[in-house]
Amino acid sequence: MAEHPLASGASTAIAASPVATAATGATPAGTPGSPLPAAGIEARFAVDYAGFRLDVDLRLPGRGVTALFGHSGSGKTTLLRCVAGLEPAARGRLVVNGECWQDDARGIQVPTHRRELGYVFQEASLFPHLSVRRNLEFGLRRIPAAARRVQLEHAVALLGIEALLERMPDRLSGGERQRVGMARALLTSPRILLMDEPLAALDHRRKQEILPYLERLHDELDIPVLYVSHSPDEVVRLADHVVMLGEGKVMAAGELHATMARLDLPTAFTEDAGVVIDGTVAAHDDHYHLTRLDFPGGAVWVQRQAVELGRRLRFRIHARDVSLADHRVEGSSIQNLLPAIVEEVVGADTPAHVLVKMDAGGTPLLARITRRAAEQLVLRPGRRMWAQIKSVALLG
Amino acid sequence: MPTLTGADWSAIRLTLELAAVSTAVLLLLGTPLAWWLACTRSRWKGVVGAVVALPLVLPPTVIGFYLLVAMGPNGPLGRLTEALGLGLLPFSFAGLVVGSVVYSLPFVVQPLANAFEAIGRRPLEVAATLRAGPWDRFFNVALPLARPGFVTAIILGFAHTVGEFGVVLMIGGNIPDKTRVVSVAIYDHVEALEYAQAHWLSGGMLVFSFVVLLTLYGRRRGNVGGGVG
Known part of the structure; x- marks a missing residue:
């Protein structure tokens, strides 16, 4: 046994060069938050x-x-x-x-x-x-x-x-x-x-x-x-x-x-396609038991959350929960409405659907609608639409 | 026990000494060898493993014969020990230890190698991510986790050495107080038709071996898998 028995067991025991040892050995603990x-x-x-x-x-x-x-x-x-x-x-x-x-x-x-x-x-x-x-x-x-x-x-x-x-x-x-x-x-x-x-x-x-x-x-x-x-x-x-x-x-x-x-990306071609948004808790409505989450380009109301104002909450809007209208629809039960500009329309997971990517004042949004609806609304890049959000999934 | 002579007690003492010293040497040599066998990806692994296992199948006379030649005045081991001023090993206690170590090697190396292999790479990787270097990992992770294997190896190594006969006879002869172990003493008693003494010694060996194996198998039943993972 010329080789030391431990040498073969240590998967990474390749000798470090002096440069590397110095690099790891000499680093100070580092103050948290200071940009290196x-x-x-x-x-x-x-x-x-x-x-x-x-x-x-x-x-x-x-x-x-x-x-x-x-x-x-x-x-x-x-x-x-x-x-x-x-x-x-x-x-x-x-x-x-x-x-x-x-x-x-x-x-x-x-x-x-x-x-x-x-x-x-x-x-x-x-x-x-x-x-x-x-x-x-x-x-x-x-x-x-x-x-x-x-x-x-x-x-x-x-x-x-x-x-x-x-x-x-x-x-x-x-x-x-x-x-x-x-x-x-x-x-x-x-x-x-x-x-x-x-x-x-x-x-x-x-x-x-x-x-x-x-x-x-x-x-x-x-x-x-x-x-x-x-x-x-x-x-x-x-x-x-x-x-x-x-x-x-x-x-x-x-x-x-x-x-x-x-x-x-392949993730877009699933029923789960959607966007993730970080919102700030901006207001509570105790009468209707709702909480408002603000984000660049808009706000959504969700069920009352037991968190203090100013906290960040991450939420997800599935593309399947977003419908589109060419004007602000009043008299609807859907009250989370965001103005958005169409950026791109591509095929979705079924031949009947398309995915519409929009920019809502800096926040990307995805909507999954039928191909027929997309044609009837004449969706094309640059067109201003109203995104109607049926549900918001809060994460954590 | 009036039937056992002083020579018999001397043989028992010598047997236990031989087994203890051989087991200690076997652990020192067998642990690194088993670790290498468990970890290596070398193509020599098969060859080394087969050599270690040879005493399992070879007649003790064959091992004894080659050891006798090797340790003799013209053998490589013999020349080495003479050059070191140690004299020749055959017909000495040291020679018996060498023979026992070779003879019992698989009984120590195999349980140890199996125990090391059962640990797997993961605990050692974990230890490495927790800043443990190679030696640290071996002593503080591999050894404790292989403990069931060590207990098995010690018991088997000791017991197998106690039961050795052929190799001793080939390289150690039958010198009272020096190389005359229990198995050889029994042979002598039977040759001399001293069946009473042969009975005492043989019965002692039988009980000893049974207790050893009972300990071993009792432990295995109560400690399945050794808790590695």
Whole structure:
């Protein structure tokens, strides 16, 4: 045995060059919120496996939640593992907020354990031989005290796992395990949080139990989150940016609202087509039990929400819930009316329907109407219409 | 027990010493070997695995014969030990340890390799994302998770060495207090028609082996899968 037995087991134990070690070792803890000179994530990877090839070149924002979205086999998990350094065969370049973790052109490959990242696996993968507390401390104890920006108590409170600390992992429910896994990842005070379908193994009720915690993470963290998901519902609820992957390639990447409204993507050709809008709670009407949400270009009234004024609420308007009129229709039960300018009309998921993309004062809108209606209304780019919104789906 | 002579007690003590020392050496050598077998993608994996398993099928006389030749004055091991000033190993306790280690190797390496393989890559990947380096991952994740495999390996390695006969006879002979273990003592008693002593020693071995296996299988029933995952 010439080779050391451990060398073959460590999937990423390719020696880091002095450049890389210096880059990871010398970075200060960083003040939250201060813009770093090279903010953002640059990720260029090529991996070749039998029957599958991942080839991506991405610039991602340095904060907020970026969803890696696609069907199974699209390469989204592989991409996440590349970022973590868990795919030793991957070649390319990776810079996370100014820190170079991989650059094969310069011979840099920082091993996973020297990358300041947090990784939440699909099945929480807690260490079965350690209690919840010892699981949480596993990563915490391995970073220098000066680098600990997240305290145990803080992470425990954020994920609501105070009562579980002394239990063993096999005594936890799936949802509890996943929350412990998230807290454990956070406790390494990562510079980026990678989440691989953290809800996929959970049933609907457990998902609903975890989503609020994910939203809290989103609101409280000032680090970028890469969130792998195949569920449009999770993506529209949590993400700020979307990368759509298909067969190892990037099909679209961009800001969530704009990407969801694009008509050239497969997501448009489903019954679920629609837009996502971030509104601000602007008024409550206690008499009629309604709440007004303002957004650039308009406002909608929804059922009274128990949130204070000024809070942001994300909602979704499905294309199938939007009808069009060439004048402001009075005397209708539909009272959410928005003036909008037609931008594009394309075929929809059935030959009977078309999708109309509109601009409502800066906010994109989609409507799914019949082809006959579109012809009778003479819809063409530039035409001013009134969008009648039958229902608004609040997210979270 | 009046029927057991001092020589018999000496053989029992020697057997237990041999088994203890051999098991310790086997763990030291077998752990890295098993880890390599569990993790490697090398094309040598099959060859090494087969070599480790050879003592399972070879007659102990064959192993003993080659060890005797190798450790003899003209064998590679013999030249090495003489060059190091250790003298020759055959007919010494150290020689018995070498023989036992070879003979019991599969009984230690296979349970360990199976335990390491059962852990899978995931817990080690998790540990890496939690800043644990390669050694850290091995000692704080792989070893604790492979604990059921270690218990099995220790029990089997120890018990199999206690039950060794052929290899000892080939390379150790029958020197009282030095290389005369229980199995050889039994053989001597039977040759000398001392059936009473042969009964005591054989019965002792039978009970010992049964208790060992009972411990092993009782544990397995109560601890399915070793809780890895």
